[in-house]
Amino acid sequence: MDTLRATLGEGAVATGPDAARWSNDWTGQHEWTPLCVARPADTAGVASVLAAAREAGVAVVPVSGNTGLAGGTVAEGAVMLSLDRMNRxxxxxxxxxxxxxxxxxxxxxxxxxxxxxxxxxxxxxxxxxxxxxxxxxxxxxxxxxxxxxxxxxxxxxxxxxxxxxxxxxxxxxxxxxxxxxxxxxxxxxxxxxxxxxxxxxxxxxxxLPLARATAMVAVRDLDAGLALLNRLQAASGGAVEACEYMDRTFMRAHAAHFPDAARPFIDDHDVTILIELASTAPRDATPGLDGQVPLAGHLETVLGEMLEQGLMRDAVVAQSEAQRGAMWQRREAAAEVITTRKPVVITDIAVPLDGVATFLDCMAARLLRIDGGAVPVAVAHLGDGNIHYAVWPSDAALKDAITEAVEDEVLALRGSFSAEHGIGTAKLDSMRRRKDPVALDVMRAIKAALDPDDLLNPGKLIPPR
Amino acid sequence: MDTLRATLGEGAVATGPDAARWSNDWTGQHEWTPLCVARPADTAGVASVLAAAREAGVAVVPVSGNTGLAGGTVAEGAVMLSLDRMNRxxxxxxxxxxxxxxxxxxxxxxxxxxxxxxxxxxxxxxxxxxxxxxxxxxxxxxxxxxxxxxxxxxxxxxxxxxxxxxxxxxxxxxxxxxxxxxxxxxxxxxxxxxxxxxxxxxxxxxxLPLARATAMVAVRDLDAGLALLNRLQAASGGAVEACEYMDRTFMRAHAAHFPDAARPFIDDHDVTILIELASTAPRDATPGLDGQVPLAGHLETVLGEMLEQGLMRDAVVAQSEAQRGAMWQRREAAAEVITTRKPVVITDIAVPLDGVATFLDCMAARLLRIDGGAVPVAVAHLGDGNIHYAVWPSDAALKDAITEAVEDEVLALRGSFSAEHGIGTAKLDSMRRRKDPVALDVMRAIKAALDPDDLLNPGKLIPPR
The missing domain is CATH 3.30.465.10 (Uridine Diphospho-n-acetylenolpyruvylglucosamine Reductase; domain 3)
Known part of the structure; x- marks a missing residue:
């Protein structure tokens, strides 16, 4: 630490209470006590921290915003290397x-x-x-x-x-x-x-898009949700920016947690889709004789067709940036809403695009057998096949069995048990048991070749043999 | 070889004259004599070839279409592993x-x-x-x-x-x-x-696009070429599929090599751009009252503006798939046209998007000092900053000095001396001298970790220390 203070400056090394804000992740699932927190202001400073730690045989755990969901910054007894001052x-x-x-x-x-x-x-x-x-x-x-x-x-x-x-x-x-x-x-x-x-x-x-068209759409089922995505892609030439799925339980939980938030629909629906198109082409943003921009026209045409065909239940198209913002706030509050109830099993899985409904159906059946009182709640980046499937079990003791079942179903569909949050420490066990053993060996060989003393963020991502 | 024949079948191992078609690359720059050519029909067969070769301590060089330009399949005394039968x-x-x-x-x-x-x-x-x-x-x-x-x-x-x-x-x-x-x-x-x-x-x-709009455009200079690209991207909302540059020397050499090919313009121009827009949106492909599809309308509007502003010299818009095909044939014949004259220095470099003109100007000045009689000829994927800059020197002895100068200029712009063709054996020397030494060490460490006996395509890509 003396070396670090001498190199980086007195104020750039935090210990004790000053290091408290780097002692846990925001979900509260992981807590640790770092040796100290080094906050270099430039690349040379980062290099000196790594060199000094290596010299002392101490592990280094890099951290920036610390908003990860997989415990990737757990740093018990390690030097935390915070990048927060390199903010230009x-x-x-x-x-x-x-x-x-x-x-x-x-x-x-x-x-x-x-x-x-x-x-x-x-x-x-x-x-x-x-x-x-x-x-x-x-x-x-x-x-x-x-x-x-x-x-x-x-x-x-x-x-x-x-x-x-x-x-x-x-x-x-x-x-x-x-x-x-x-x-x-x-x-x-x-x-x-x-x-x-x-x-x-x-x-x-x-x-930046010149025009956007955003809607909350209640559709008959997930197949209709995919049809909405595919038809809009075809009509707009691939202008869909986002296609987000929220299930009935999530919509209700959101309404309970944010009682003042305006609800998009009077009734509850099984499948709600937040869909957004965007275009950088002036012609899409130029209002026609009806005062409507062409991009919104695509959306209304497709929604009209789906309503006629019985695929759609209800829809609200955002008429202002404020309405659009409210739609996105609902979706982006997912982590907050889902963690309000404990115990909770949170997953971050991916399946091929046409496998989302299959996964949810299979899991529903399986969950019944494991825990009749469990409540599943799902939001998904539907256009990526990425589901944040969560379960509120009736008993915390059933959490592992539920995670196990989710991973079984995911692997049966050749999916991933970690789509976008990574492995960190939280999914190390899944990584060891679920990942192709040949892939794991290659990762271990690369890690050993580049960090033979295992001092850089040790115990993360790659499970030991 | 007996092991290979026993595992893969008699007909799947070629030697002597039967292996001749795997004994050189198509440019004729590289020739070699493989020990044999193994042609497994499936993944298990590939695995058995690698295992057998490792057992025997013999190098293996994988090959598929063998159309590479960097000598990546040179296989003197090695087992060539051809993937051509795995063609499903x-x-x-x-x-x-x-x-x-x-x-x-x-x-x-x-x-x-x-x-x-x-x-x-x-x-x-x-x-x-x-x-x-x-x-x-x-x-x-x-x-x-x-x-x-x-x-x-x-x-x-x-x-x-x-x-x-x-x-x-x-x-x-x-x-x-x-x-x-x-x-x-x-x-x-x-x-x-x-x-x-x-x-x-x-x-x-x-x-597949529903509509395409393709043109050969002679513009004032490269800046005007970039302006053409940027204006079309803005007007169409990013519908440009290709933006290819051909210089005056290339256009003349093409005409000389293919005397029967229709020339796009009566006059010669310094900067010819092949530009293509494509759209999958029905509205772009539906002819308007003038019989023109909207996508072609964007093109004509932008070309009209550039003509008025003195940025454009001439343009031909493809009126049929045959005309479009002829435009692409000219561009895709580049390797053939440039290698008709020997000696030749061929490069495959990339610079930041706004660095293409700077590179060509600096090289022109430098080339004059190295070889007053040298003729540069350039085609480029302008939208990627990827230039196939070639030189016909007056003396083959000057080839190395020219390559050296090209690489100096490229690195001064923080560019790459190998944009899309790779390193193989042909650019191993540049790789050793030009690549970041830290990056080279990391590559060597990874190679050593995964192929400790250096038996898989040895002597390619990564120069020895």
Whole structure:
């Protein structure tokens, strides 16, 4: 710690009560006591922390916004390396549509910085006001924009990282094509800080839409939800930005938790879809003779057809940015609403696009056999096949059996038991039992090759043999 | 070889004259004599070849279409492992827009197989009639569709590979989100067969466009070319599929090599752009009162503005699929046209999007100092910043100095000396001298961890220390 204070400055190393805010994750599921929290202001500082910790044989756990859901920043007795002071947007190149950002930049700050250029970093999720780019890169964060724009990794052109031995890997390019060797960028993205500490990146920006059309739609069933997505994609030429599913239980729980929030429908429905189209083409944003923009026209046409065919029960189209905001607030409150009731089993699974209904049906039957009193509650990024399937069991002792059943059903559909939240410590056991053993061995070999002393975020992501 | 014959069958192992077609690359720059060519029909066969070769301590060089440009299949004294018999499209899932393909599937066969479903695998390049998916994945092939659809790696959901030790890595998922561990898929894609032999993949398909608008446009300079791209993106909401640059020398050389090909313009121009828009939205494909589809309207509006502003010299819009085909044939003949004259220096570089003109200007000045008689010829995927910059020097002895100068200029712009063709053996020297030494060390560590005996495609991609 003396070395760290001497290198980084007195104020850049927190201990004791000053380190308290880095001693747990926001869900309250994980608590720990770090040795200290080092807060370097630049890449050289990060390198010096890693070198000093290696010298002392102490583990280092990188952290940025600390909004993760898988316990990836648990740091008992370790040096926490916080990137929060590396919070500069170094550059915005509007012509090339790129931004150069440091790991401590908060997602919503990046949105604010790019908006005046008519551009945005097209990823968004509930924690956007505190999540930082470093953590988003290290966990390959997903969210609601993946359907159109891809995961975080798909939006990264270049990056800079400090390796376990303290050396800096400089891959800060803004290139759209680069086939010079193994793709180390993709290896570091999603590695949850086990192979290196990402300090900065060059990310792609997308033009801000000129027009949006957003609706809450109650449909007959999940097949009708997929039909809504596919018909809108066809009609608009692929302009759907988000297609989010909320089940009846979630809608009711939201209404109970936020009694003042206006409810979209008078009746309750099994399947509610939040769907949003967006376009950057002027013709989509230019009101016609009826005062309506063409993008909204696609939405109304498809909704009209589905109503006639008995596929749709009800729909509300947002008439203002405020109404649109309220629709998104409901969806983005999912984590908060679902964790209001305890005990709770939370999952983050992915299945092929046409497997969501199958999964939910099979699980409903299975859950009945495990726990007749259990209440499932599901929200999903339907367009990505990514379901946040949760269960409120009647007895906490049944949690493991329920998780087990979920994973069985997911693997039967060749799905993933961790779609967007990562592994951290929370899913290490699933990782050991569920992941292809050959893949695990390859991961272990890579980790051992790059971090032979196992000092960088040890005990995360890759289960020991 | 006896082991291989016993395992794979007599006809699946070629030697001597039967192996001749696997003894060189198509450019004629690389020749070799393989020990034999093993042609397994399935993944188990691939695994048995790797296991047998490892047992015997013999190197294995995987090959599929053998259309690479970097000598990645040089196999002197090695067992060549040809994937050409693994040529099944196992499945096309139109609803989920995916195809499951084996490594020996030829790109144009995949295009033919998906077209009846209204879908396509949106990558195309000159060698599409013989290039196979395995090689495309192993080299992360680019081409003309990258601007809109990304590189090959961006279109892969899952894959299967046989590791150097003969074990099969099964990552054959069709998931859009999967954060369960290190991303081994991206590590194997672009690894040029040094870490494993990719045997099959699940790839994303895109809807076939309902309308296209294609033009050859002579513009004032490269800045005007970029303006054309940006204005069309803005007007169409991002519907540009390709933006290809051809310089004056290339246009003349093409005319000389194909004297019967109709020339797009009477005059010669410095900067010719092949631009193509495409849309899957019915409204873009429905002719208006003037008989024109709206997509073509965007093109004509932007071209009209640029003509008025003095940015455009001439333009021809394709009026039929035949005319469109002729435009693409000219661009896709680039490798053939450029290699007609010898000696030749061929490069495959990438710079940030706004760096193409800077690169060409700086190189022109530099080339004059190196070789007053040298003739540069350039075609580029302008929308990706990827330039195939070639030079016909007056003296073959100057080739190295020219390559050196190109790489200097590229690195000054933080570009890449290998954008889409990869490293193979041809660019190993550049890789050793130009790549970040920290990145090289990481690559060596990974290679050593996964292939400790250095038997899988040795001497490619990663230069020895």
């Amino acid at each position: 947007v170094r550059d915005i190149n509007a012509k090339a549509r790129t931004a150069t950002v440091e790991a401590g930049v908060i997602l919503s700050h990046l949105h604010e910085a790019t908006a005046p250029h008519g551009l945005t970093f097209p990823i968004s999720f509930g924690a956007k006001g505190s999540a930082m780019l470093g953590g988003m890169l290290s966990t390959n964060a997903g969210g609601s924009g993946v359907l159109r724009h891809g995961n975080t990794r798909d939006l990264v052109l270049g990056l800079e990282a400090v390796l376990p031995d303290g050396r800096v890997l400089d891959a800060m390019t803004a290139l759209h094509k680069d086939n010079s060797g193994l793709d180390l960028r993709h290896l570091l993205i999603g590695a949850e800080g086990t192979l290196g500490v990402i300090t900065a990146a060059v990310v792609k920006l997308a033009p | 499209v196992r499945d096309i899932n139109a609803k989920a827009r995916t195809a499951t393909v084996e490594a020996g599937v030829i790109l144009s066969h995949l295009h033919e197989a998906t077209a009846p479903h209204g879908l396509t695998f949106p990558i195309s390049f000159g060698a599409k009639g013989s290039a196979m998916l395995g090689g495309m994945l192993s080299t992360n092939a680019g081409g003309s569709g990258v601007l809109r659809h990304g590189n090959t790696r961006d279109l892969v959901l899952g894959l299967e590979a046989v590791l150097p030790d003969g074990r099969v890595l099964d990552a054959m998922t069709a998931l859009h989100k999967d954060n369960s561990g290190l991303d081994l898929r991206h590590l194997l894609i672009g690894a040029e067969g040094t870490l494993g032999v990719i045997t099959a993949a699940v790839v994303k398909l895109a809807p």
